[in-house]
Amino acid sequence: MTRFDGVQALVFDVFGTVVDWREGVARDAAPVLAGLGRRDIDPRAFADAWRRRYQPAMEECRSGRRPFTRLDVLHRENLDGVLRDHGIDPATLGEAALDDLNRAWHRLDPWPEAVAGLTRLKRRFVIAPLSNGNIALMTNMAKRAGIPWDAILGAEVAQAYKPQPEAYLRTAEILGLRPEQVCLVAAHNGDLKAARACGLATAFVHRPTEHGPEQATDLAPSEAWDVVARDFQDLAHRLGC
Template sequence: MTRFESVKALVFDVFGTVVDWREGIARDAAPVLARLGRRDIDPRAFADAWRKRYQPAMEECRSGRRPFTRLDVLHRENLDGVLQDHGIDPATLGEAVLEDLNRAWHRLDPWPEAVAGLTRLRRKFTLAPLSNGNVALLTNMAKRAGLPWDAILGAEVAQAYKPQPEAYLRTAEILGIRPAELCLVAAHNGDLKAARACGLATAFVHRPTEHGPDQSTDLAPSEAWDAVAKDFQDLAHQLGC
């Protein structure tokens, strides 16, 4: 029996695996930077700088130094910080502009084959995000992008940020299945390693341009994951969907 014969649900890392965060953030940041007269700031570099604050902000919650705080709040704090790093006073933009730019994370586009691949996978498996995103963010993203989730589970449901074990184990519990019946699909080896340690099945999907054309991380699987696919369509083919 293959590992996937016992799998009932596939859960997905979202930022980078399902959607292209870098291009989406750059698209929404570009007109704001232009309005400020800051054409010296590359919008993609701005997106990278904003994203660079992502893990340190969540680590404050993971470590217990800060209570669990949903990602929309962390993103907004990080936005203020990255603007200040570029010599921009966030107050000059006004609250409405800041909030709209922060919601760029709700408006990210899926990778070109993602929706079609997910639709195929849904024929055989229950699908849900296993993301550090919050429920409102993931709901708005799914609505706009047409992501065919069966359930939307944000990080605040598990009250934990990956790679904390609770993020994976509580997701299985919420879905009413054993960890061995759950598979994480991700483009990030570290995420998959944490999921495997919790007893989940694992599927690596290549996203070699998540960080742009010069990406140097997660270009290949670091371990013998249960499945390795070039994209979601390839994964659907491998899993008989």
């Protein structure tokens, strides 16, 4: 645990690590699809298809081909694309319904132990999201779900999408801390690898059903991360909270 002697803040990946995006998006998409007479579309498959557009959309910003654009805007553009992929004209829904469905990402539920685990971790550490989600999205999610963040940080604050180094380094700077005083908690090995390259401590948390029962990625730590935990309660125990 010596790597954690100087750690003062835990920053968290959110989609998949703190909240179950797949079930939340599918829950909100199901009645919309049914209302369109498209019961042939599996809401979970629809959520997966929407999520597949996530990284390519952010890469447009990371590459410099597009200025930094907050995730709510990217999600909304991606929603239009997913609907068209399924043979649905977005105009059929109307702007109000499209905007409401887009806010499904604001209404995601935490994993069952997440809030209790975060509450324990907060006793010892500053806790904040280091998410690609924008400020309004993270704030609304936290308010609805009772997620006890000390601050709302992440891509919009840093003006950089993970895994760009600026996303990690600017977050530490905003907290007034050196990189080694900050630990990224994530269920994704790639995120942790990028954080470690920037000097942050790392904690891997297992989320083996983020992508559903047949998930094939991030089922185990790919490197010797500083801490490996089953969930947030286990992480709190391992960090003495």
